[in-house]
Amino acid sequence: MDAMAKGTTTTRTARPTAASILAAAARAINRRGVEATRIADIAAEAGTSTGTVHYYFATKDDVLLAALKWANEQPYARVDELLGRDDDDVVRLATLLELSIPYPGPQRDEWVFFLELWGWILHRPDLVPDGESIDSRWRSYFVDVVRSGTASGAFRPVAPPDEVADRLVALVDGLGLKAVLGQAWMTPERMREVLLRFAADELRVPYEALDRR
Amino acid sequence: MDAMAKGTTTTRTARPTAASILAAAARAINRRGVEATRIADIAAEAGTSTGTVHYYFATKDDVLLAALKWANEQPYARVDELLGRDDDDVVRLATLLELSIPYPGPQRDEWVFFLELWGWILHRPDLVPDGESIDSRWRSYFVDVVRSGTASGAFRPVAPPDEVADRLVALVDGLGLKAVLGQAWMTPERMREVLLRFAADELRVPYEALDRR
DNA sequence: ACCCTGACTGACGGGTCAGTCAAGTTCTCG
DNA sequence: CGAGAACTTGACTGACCCGTCAGTCAGGGT
Numbered sequence A, B: 001m002d003a004m005a006k007g008t009t010t011t012r013t014a015r016p017t018a019a020s021i022l023a024a025a026a027r028a029i030n031r032r033g034v035e036a037t038r039i040a041d042i043a044a045e046a047g048t049s050t051g052t053v054h055y056y057f058a059t060k061d062d063v064l065l066a067a068l069k070w071a072n073e074q075p076y077a078r079v080d081e082l083l084g085r086d087d088d089d090v091v092r093l094a095t096l097l098e099l100s101i102p103y104p105g106p107q108r109d110e111w112v113f114f115l116e117l118w119g120w121i122l123h124r125p126d127l128v129p130d131g132e133s134i135d136s137r138w139r140s141y142f143v144d145v146v147r148s149g150t151a152s153g154a155f156r157p158v159a160p161p162d163e164v165a166d167r168l169v170a171l172v173d174g175l176g177l178k179a180v181l182g183q184a185w186m187t188p189e190r191m192r193e194v195l196l197r198f199a200a201d202e203l204r205v206p207y208e209a210l211d212r213r
Numbered sequence C: 001a002c003c004c005t006g007a008c009t010g011a012c013g014g015g016t017c018a019g020t021c022a023a024g025t026t027c028t029c030g
Numbered sequence D: 001c002g003a004g005a006a007c008t009t010g011a012c013t014g015a016c017c018c019g020t021c022a023g024t025c026a027g028g029g030t
Helices: A019-032 A039-046 A050-056 A060-073 A075-084 A089-099 A106-122 A125-151 A161-180 A188-203 B018-032 B039-046 B050-056 B060-084 B089-099 B106-122 B125-151 B161-180 B188-203
Strands: none
Touching: A019 A039, A019 A050, A019 A060, A019 A106, A039 A050, A039 A060, A060 A075, A060 A106, A060 A125, A075 A089, A075 A125, A089 A125, A089 A188, A106 A125, A106 A161, A106 B106, A125 A161, A161 A188, A161 B161, A161 B188, A188 B161, B018 B039, B018 B050, B018 B060, B018 B106, B039 B050, B039 B060, B060 B089, B060 B106, B060 B125, B089 B125, B089 B188, B106 B125, B106 B161, B125 B161, B161 B188
């Protein structure tokens, strides 16, 4: 845990806060859940004192909220990088779907953050805009690739491209949810199969084209 | 939720019972969220004292867990009743889909309980079985109607019946989630359209057959 | 009339935890 | 180098809240 990103004052572009505390908070949230996370947990995780946490963030709410937003931003760099490697829309869709599955490790962690954020939004209407922006960003990945693939003729969607994209996103959410929760009948492995078969059906692409593990 | 809206919430006239405390706890959870619900909230909601709550339930966890399970059981009676009215599988599917939408009121409340339960399960692995049993019960409604409708020839699913049922359940979960969260672009109304069009496509049934509001 | 018994009450003990603060340490720049 | 700014610390405070418990009360039973 003592990664101690010390010099990471990186880019003074409006970020006066210590990233290491956010990362620590994110780790704590991932382990215990937002509501159960105490300032002391964050401090311990960051290898510092509770006083320091309060030096950078006025209130507990501030840290937790910042950490949740931060954690939800993290995956995008990786996703962009992976999606940028290839410009074949079929491959890009396959990558996107693969990234949507809560395999143990970072991807499961990201799902946990989603769930925590959703649970918080539910009783904090002021956070709805945050949820919306994160969600629309994720959704646009699907919309873009489906539109692009349809335009190029790689996909022959059974419904308007945007509607198919919405269906894909909803299916990912519904399946992923059960998989993160650890339900026996919906493992990441099974999610992958259901998801790929569905995408293949909806976009009229052979299953094998998406099955590029 | 509707049954408990009765005027019996009165203070101190009606004697508290385990059931009335559960109902009060459910109301409190719905308003504040599981983790934020205090014994005092439940007592106040039930018009009784904190001592009484502890008289019926040993610990806070016990009340909350019992209340969540209780609340998740409530809708089934109503669903069974509505589904039993008709034996046309197309109509029953339409009913089922309609019941899956978090319209403001009891149906939204039920969705909130789902979300609360999910959030709790995420950090309490011992509750996974509870989540699984609730989930498999809900899923079986879809499996049954799709199988039955397929057998009778009312549906001509584009994939094996059970797989189509899984897709429907996942879509309901994914769409409903965004709708409960109050996202502007996914209202109950829009969820209904997307869901019905999807079901129509997957089961090869005319949209109008499902659109029986 | 007397006494159980079981439901119910609410004050209180004690643990927990967010946020404060005074004191100490390290950094920055003239 | 030295002064002040920036940062860090952990003990402390005060609020909050769970779970307990001594006690009240109503309604039987004898």
